[in-house]
Amino acid sequence: MTPPAPLHLSLAGQAVDVLREQVLTGEIPTGSRVNEVEVAQKLGISRGPLREAIRHLASEGLLTLVPHRGAFVPDASPEDVRALFELRTALECAAAELAASRRTDVDLVRLQDVCAESRRNYTAGQPFPYRLDLAFHQTLIEAARSPYIAEQVRLVQQRVVLLRSALDDDPPHQHASLDDHDELVRAIADGDAARASTVMRRHLSRVCAQMITSLTH
Amino acid sequence: MTPPAPLHLSLAGQAVDVLREQVLTGEIPTGSRVNEVEVAQKLGISRGPLREAIRHLASEGLLTLVPHRGAFVPDASPEDVRALFELRTALECAAAELAASRRTDVDLVRLQDVCAESRRNYTAGQPFPYRLDLAFHQTLIEAARSPYIAEQVRLVQQRVVLLRSALDDDPPHQHASLDDHDELVRAIADGDAARASTVMRRHLSRVCAQMITSLTH
DNA sequence: AAACTGCCAACTGTCGACAGTTGACATGTT
DNA sequence: AACATGTCAACTGTCGACAGTTGGCAGTTT
Numbered sequence: 001m002t003p004p005a006p007l008h009l010s011l012a013g014q015a016v017d018v019l020r021e022q023v024l025t026g027e028i029p030t031g032s033r034v035n036e037v038e039v040a041q042k043l044g045i046s047r048g049p050l051r052e053a054i055r056h057l058a059s060e061g062l063l064t065l066v067p068h069r070g071a072f073v074p075d076a077s078p079e080d081v082r083a084l085f086e087l088r089t090a091l092e093c094a095a096a097e098l099a100a101s102r103r104t105d106v107d108l109v110r111l112q113d114v115c116a117e118s119r120r121n122y123t124a125g126q127p128f129p130y131r132l133d134l135a136f137h138q139t140l141i142e143a144a145r146s147p148y149i150a151e152q153v154r155l156v157q158q159r160v161v162l163l164r165s166a167l168d169d170d171p172p173h174q175h176a177s178l179d180d181h182d183e184l185v186r187a188i189a190d191g192d193a194a195r196a197s198t199v200m201r202r203h204l205s206r207v208c209a210q211m212i213t214s215l216t217h
Numbered sequence: 218m219t220p221p222a223p224l225h226l227s228l229a230g231q232a233v234d235v236l237r238e239q240v241l242t243g244e245i246p247t248g249s250r251v252n253e254v255e256v257a258q259k260l261g262i263s264r265g266p267l268r269e270a271i272r273h274l275a276s277e278g279l280l281t282l283v284p285h286r287g288a289f290v291p292d293a294s295p296e297d298v299r300a301l302f303e304l305r306t307a308l309e310c311a312a313a314e315l316a317a318s319r320r321t322d323v324d325l326v327r328l329q330d331v332c333a334e335s336r337r338n339y340t341a342g343q344p345f346p347y348r349l350d351l352a353f354h355q356t357l358i359e360a361a362r363s364p365y366i367a368e369q370v371r372l373v374q375q376r377v378v379l380l381r382s383a384l385d386d387d388p389p390h391q392h393a394s395l396d397d398h399d400e401l402v403r404a405i406a407d408g409d410a411a412r413a414s415t416v417m418r419r420h421l422s423r424v425c426a427q428m429i430t431s432l433t434h
Numbered sequence: 435a436a437a438c439t440g441c442c443a444a445c446t447g448t449c450g451a452c453a454g455t456t457g458a459c460a461t462g463t464t
Numbered sequence: 465a466a467c468a469t470g471t472c473a474a475c476t477g478t479c480g481a482c483a484g485t486t487g488g489c490a491g492t493t494t
Contacts, residue, residue, distance in 0.1 A: 046449045047449085055269055060276075086311070087369060152369065228477075263480070284485095
């Protein structure tokens, strides 16, 4: 029996969740400003907790703060995307290596399951749900069992989601991603850390390039 | 002429700087609690800005927040140190690779300068100033020219400083670190990314082990 | 004496109001 | 007409006060 564990989060905590959702879904559009009094009223809280929520999201990179001007939903240049993916690559390649050397059998099964479900959704001709891509990377991170890396990956993933102007992944790219995922799982199954890292790097390089082109068009 | 550029930081910003200094220097000892009203009075500000400062430092990992209890200076188990160094290794190995492929000649000169000054201070028999170790890694990061990685490295470095219970690096370890640094610079000078990464990994592995033993004694 | 219960002080979480700054518009000037 | 200046509304930065929760202590029970 866990200790009580605050049944309701603090107002600031709730505000963080609501705002994060609104930012990530685009309900608060890119480039727009977050008005403190307005949003506070809309959430039914005062400005204090809302300010803390805004600061928190800013620390996650989901908002940028301008002194005396307020908080804005950031938009990214191609150069930003490239730099962000350098970070993501560093983190996820390390995670892939660790996963290859630490994975349990149930980790492996989970990864294979996600890949299988991805393929099922893909061959069904439906638009490949980004949800499954996230699930794959999430599962891989858990297999790496490195909490600090996991936390940073989560934050970077969020920023990537924020930049995803487009669900408009083209099928060829999706197909390549599925193959990458499968190859990653095989490398991890073999405990081949070097190959896992190499494949992850190639995978993310492709995703980055795809994202940049879809941003500039 | 840059625009006015807030001559005085916000009170919250100032509080962040003061508190960070106090936490990192140990003026606020590990495990102790930060009393909001007390510290607010001491800093001559109200609780609002101080709370924002505390939240900010918590997001940097320099404080941990406990609901309804307050903010504490965290202490780390050996397992924490290991996990933290997995993150640091991921980031700095990537930085070393990038530095090897992007470094300019002036980057190289800077790195060599830091190494030279380190050796001067070492052979002089003085306790090797941690300052110079930080300077080396900082210079390397700048040579990598990857802003997001740089920012994360800065945060991790801070947390490492927080855990440095000891300036008590033993000379043999220091000597090995100096050699590592020199070898890193050579790899970067040669543009050998793979070797730079390998050396960095070995270097951080050694530092991590040393830090764990000095924590447990 | 050990354990449980009820109370209390201290502190965090939250609120509403005031003060200072910013960008924009209107007015006046060359 | 273009530019400089003065004015203003909107918003952020900050403050002091109130409310709810937590951990500890005193008193009671077994």
